[in-house]
Amino acid sequence: MNYDNTQYAVRGTRYELIDTHAHLAFEPLINDIDAVLKRSIEAGVTRWITVGTNMDENRKSVELAEKYDNLYAALGIHPHDAKKVTAENLTELERLARHQKVVAIGETGLDFHYNFSGQSAQKEVFKNHLALAAKLGLPVIIHSREAFDDTVAIIEQQGGGVEKIVFHCFTGTADQAKVILDKGWYISFTGVVTFKNANDIRQAAKVVPPDRLMLETDCPYMTPEPMRKQKVNEPALMIHTVKFLADLKGVSFEELAIAATANSRIFFNIHD
Ligand SMILES: [Zn+2]
Ligand SMILES: [Zn+2]
Numbered sequence: 001m002n003y004d005n006t007q008y009a010v011r012g013t014r015y016e017l018i019d020t021h022a023h024l025a026f027e028p029l030i031n032d033i034d035a036v037l038k039r040s041i042e043a044g045v046t047r048w049i050t051v052g053t054n055m056d057e058n059r060k061s062v063e064l065a066e067k068y069d070n071l072y073a074a075l076g077i078h079p080h081d082a083k084k085v086t087a088e089n090l091t092e093l094e095r096l097a098r099h100q101k102v103v104a105i106g107e108t109g110l111d112f113h114y115n116f117s118g119q120s121a122q123k124e125v126f127k128n129h130l131a132l133a134a135k136l137g138l139p140v141i142i143h144s145r146e147a148f149d150d151t152v153a154i155i156e157q158q159g160g161g162v163e164k165i166v167f168h169c170f171t172g173t174a175d176q177a178k179v180i181l182d183k184g185w186y187i188s189f190t191g192v193v194t195f196k197n198a199n200d201i202r203q204a205a206k207v208v209p210p211d212r213l214m215l216e217t218d219c220p221y222m223t224p225e226p227m228r229k230q231k232v233n234e235p236a237l238m239i240h241t242v243k244f245l246a247d248l249k250g251v252s253f254e255e256l257a258i259a260a261t262a263n264s265r266i267f268f269n270i271h272d
Pocket of ligand 2: 021023051107218
């Protein structure tokens, strides 16, 4: 495969990027994890938050975080799987989430695009996750698709004890971004912002100030342009999204990288 990861990020630069949302326990990434992380480090993406979406992945995510120094975990059950959640799952989730390398609860939220689980089941599990995050003092990674108003309403009603919220893989409008910013929450962008048809998302990215923005791959999905033909996304490719966003916002690659990394460290309480 023809990687061009050193195009923007070279060894010895002052910035280090954090991929704040990667599914490293997913296949095929997990099968080749050492090489995936090595390519990432070569591209300047030196820390990762791997995100679990079901209990099997949550366990694997904690194992990965235990094995690799700069790798952290976020644990949750995706709204797609809400209908399958048992009381036992939630007990185990809480036990796993007390691990010192677990830095967030999520992804959790509402997905009314696919509706793989009924909307009431999704809302119930989302509220459980918010309560768990409040109890453990952890930030929450929100997945929201075609459910913006309901997502915001549930956070307002149930998220009282939650200190920090990020809307991940933001695909909303500039007006929705403003609502999130007004509430003091964060917004994270994936390679979707580079897609041809993503004009609304680009308008939204323009209104997000550097101190409220984070970066992620959501790999193995959402491969950014110009690498979109490479079907499996991975953390090294995040630099293409950074470059694109920097150009869009009229700042340098390095400025955006430094700001996003500082935000991510504060948000996820990563200080090593
Ligand atoms: Zn998501
Ligand atoms: Zn995800």
